[in-house]
Amino acid sequence: MPIPGDPSGTTRPSRHATRPSLLWRWFLQDKGPFATEPRTPCATSGPGPGRRCGVSVEGGALYRTLLLEEEGGIFTLTLNQPQNRNALSYDMAEEFQEAIGEVAGREQARVLILTGAGDAFCAGGDFHSIIAEFRRPAVELQPMLRKFYSRFLCLRDLEIPTIAAVNGPAVGAGFSLALACDMRIASSSATFHANFVRIGVHPGMGATYFLPRLVGASRALEILWKGETLSARDALALGLVGRVVEPGRLMEDALESARQIGAMPPRAVELIKRSVYMAAQSSLDEMLERESQAQALCGETREMQEAVRVFLGRSRGSRGGA
Structure with missing residues (x-):
């Protein structure tokens, strides 16, 4: 992803390089409030x-x-x-x-x-x-x-x-x-x-x-x-x-x-940080769009897939199985 403020367009490896989907790349393009x-x-x-x-x-x-x-x-x-x-x-x-x-x-x-x-x-x-x-x-x-x-x-x-x-x-x-x-x-x-x-x-x-x-x-x-x-x-x-x-x-x-x-799952933590700071300058509709995108992206992560698997297993157990 581009280093904020670097006019040469130099890039550094993204912490999300293991998930190079188009949605991930688009979602992570926004920059922090201070260029360096x-x-x-x-x-x-x-x-x-x-x-x-x-x-x-x-x-x-x-x-x-x-x-x-x-x-x-x-x-x-x-x-x-x-x-x-x-x-x-x-x-x-x-x-x-x-x-x-x-x-x-x-x-x-x-x-x-x-x-x-x-x-x-x-x-x-x-x-x-x-x-x-x-x-x-x-x-x-x-x-x-x-x-x-x-x-x-x-x-x-x-x-x-x-x-x-x-x-x-x-x-x-x-x-x-x-x-x-x-x-x-x-x-x-x-x-x-x-x-x-x-x-x-x-x-x-x-x-x-x-x-x-x-x-x-x-x-x-x-x-x-x-x-x-x-x-x-x-x-x-x-x-x-x-x-x-x-x-x-x-x-x-x-x-x-x-x-x-x-x-905590690192991708979820980082996305929460980005969304909270964006909220100060965004409308409710914009943040609902942002949140739905972030939740969808978290669904692709190993951490959430594992959490869902465990949760569903517990739910089936509490009902005596599927």
Whole structure:
């Protein structure tokens, strides 16, 4: 399938290549909300329990700003600059896009967890490498910012579910990055800082896209106008996070959720994700068409055929047989 945003038309193998029907190909043509540049997977050793890429492992690549781990199809991507409270830099942006490309290319990938090293999730844009760029003329700065956003928000192009495990402060662009994930679980010590206006800047990294869709336009405006800081409990009450757990249980809880989702039939999970995001911009009739197509496609999968066989067998047994 085409890589979104690649003008050359370069393709990468579809996770659905084993089912190359015309309906599958048509159904999977829609693109995610953010276009990205072509991705270059990191050169790593083969898959296996606890495999890491982005660390000094024999045969593996080395990331300076990230840690990427995999076990049983669950990938954990850690923003790994605790000395800078995991601030987003140009170097991290390049490596982040590469790491997402690595996950996208792995057939066994089922769920991605995003978290931060140390006591912060992400402190927002790195002051020295990003904020200092605001001294440039706007006509020069805008394309730089757009490219910077896209390198992180390629996260949105992943077909698999993404979970933000928010372990501490999520500030500015870090707040937006957490919102870009499909689900969020917060430590009780996490805080969410929509502080853009406090330094006189318009929100970025998709904040004005994600926040209203989660809390509504009126509440989003209030949060952004006031530059509010939200506690984990505030975020839970607003629906920004699904649940709040004690700090020591955050990754355990996130991994358990990831395993539960990852155990479900993968094609059904991916189609549900696409349909839910399409629904925000579609009519009921369009979504009924979409749902009927997706259900028909699921009927072609081994997982659903097996589930139907088991269900019918149980039904016959409960009636004393056919």
